[in-house]
Amino acid sequence: MAGNPERPSPMAEHSLPEHIADELRRDILRGKLVPGAQIKERDNAAEMGVSRTPMREAIRILAQEGLVVLRPARSPLVADPPFDEIADQVVVLLALEKLSGDLACQHATQDDMDRVRAVADRFETTFYTADRLASFETDMEFHTAIAAASRNRALAETHRAYLARLWRIRYLTSRRRRNRATVLDQHAAILDALLKRDRVAVGAALDTHLGTLTEDIRQLFITEET
């Protein structure tokens, strides 16, 4: 019973399962739960001081996001997808992001554009600070802002799901990017094209950006010798 003893009142605004899912997600991304590890709902629930029911639901949420895999009648595992599978997901993510950029050029309000620019600026300032995680999260926020600017809720939601699924691997690549300055340049190019509402240029810039991502991931897998 290492968990917090105070029993939260039911029907909270942000549900308990989501809170648990957030917790587990952080554990996975931070590496406390390594890929391939078992997630036993009894133990984890006890450790967090909650019952199995919300823990179950939290695990389902993460399974939906692709961070854990469910096996029939067996403990769920932290996902450990092979390179090909991740590459496939990156392809889809790229398509979603290009669609986002394209739609944003057509439908984004000035407010949307301003928000994207603001996040890009913030990314630039946090880029050289020590907090890698904060910088990375701002990076993700940049892409999320573009998806939001598409003014297509379904697209933004699906994009968010893919981003979550690739979160960990992107975090791993972000700390070993050979030329980290390229990221800044690429973001600048995307932002520039977006502000001009140049659909072709946006597509090209995103192609470049996520193309290097695929290459980075490949390198990561090679050095890890998975």
Add this chain to the structure above:
Amino acid sequence: MAGNPERPSPMAEHSLPEHIADELRRDILRGKLVPGAQIKERDNAAEMGVSRTPMREAIRILAQEGLVVLRPARSPLVADPPFDEIADQVVVLLALEKLSGDLACQHATQDDMDRVRAVADRFETTFYTADRLASFETDMEFHTAIAAASRNRALAETHRAYLARLWRIRYLTSRRRRNRATVLDQHAAILDALLKRDRVAVGAALDTHLGTLTEDIRQLFITEET
């Protein structure tokens, strides 16, 4: 207790929640559960002779698919999205399907192509039979076969999710399509381009096909005066 009395043994191959979800999905698509209706987990669970736990999970599955919406501390509802939201989803579906076609041109095996052709043939034969539902399901199978031919599992899965979400509305439009023969022509065009592995032509054919879908949906909303 109108449900079947035999208690199925746990750990079945196809889990109970999925089975319940299938049941509910059919009820929604067939119109037994109309959009906007409440889904009370207690009542529905009792009606199907299962407990609330698997019913809950089934409802989450459908929520994930977008067929039902969850409200905090309230009964889930059968989704009843406004036109704009559905239009947004169709835009994403179109993008996914164009990506599928594009990748299929590059990576599909001959077997994949044969399967697509087989489904297209089957659709043509069932098209004029009385069973609208069977014909419609074959139509959906055609699009699923293309997604499978992309050889991208993530893409196929996301595509499947969107297809499920739009299942009902597409079923409704399929029975009021003004010129039903166009569908056959459009499918033929898609198949033709696909077999030639002509990426541009596939994209164009899919644009046409799903363009008419959007128009059909718009008409449906106008006549329904939602």
Add this chain to the structure above:
DNA sequence: AAGAAGATTTTGGTATACCAAAACCTGTTG
């Protein structure tokens, strides 16, 4: 008669108990 305050019911969220299948341990046997 209309509105508000309080009691009751309904309902989803959570905790817990029980079951069977899978995994694990152990003692026996060839």
Add this chain to the structure above:
DNA sequence: CAACAGGTTTTGGTATACCAAAATCTTCTT
């Protein structure tokens, strides 16, 4: 000593009990 059979433990799946928030109904007041 290896391999297998049996029982024990572990674990996820399901059912059920309980709780509090929301909704609904009741009744009292104006």
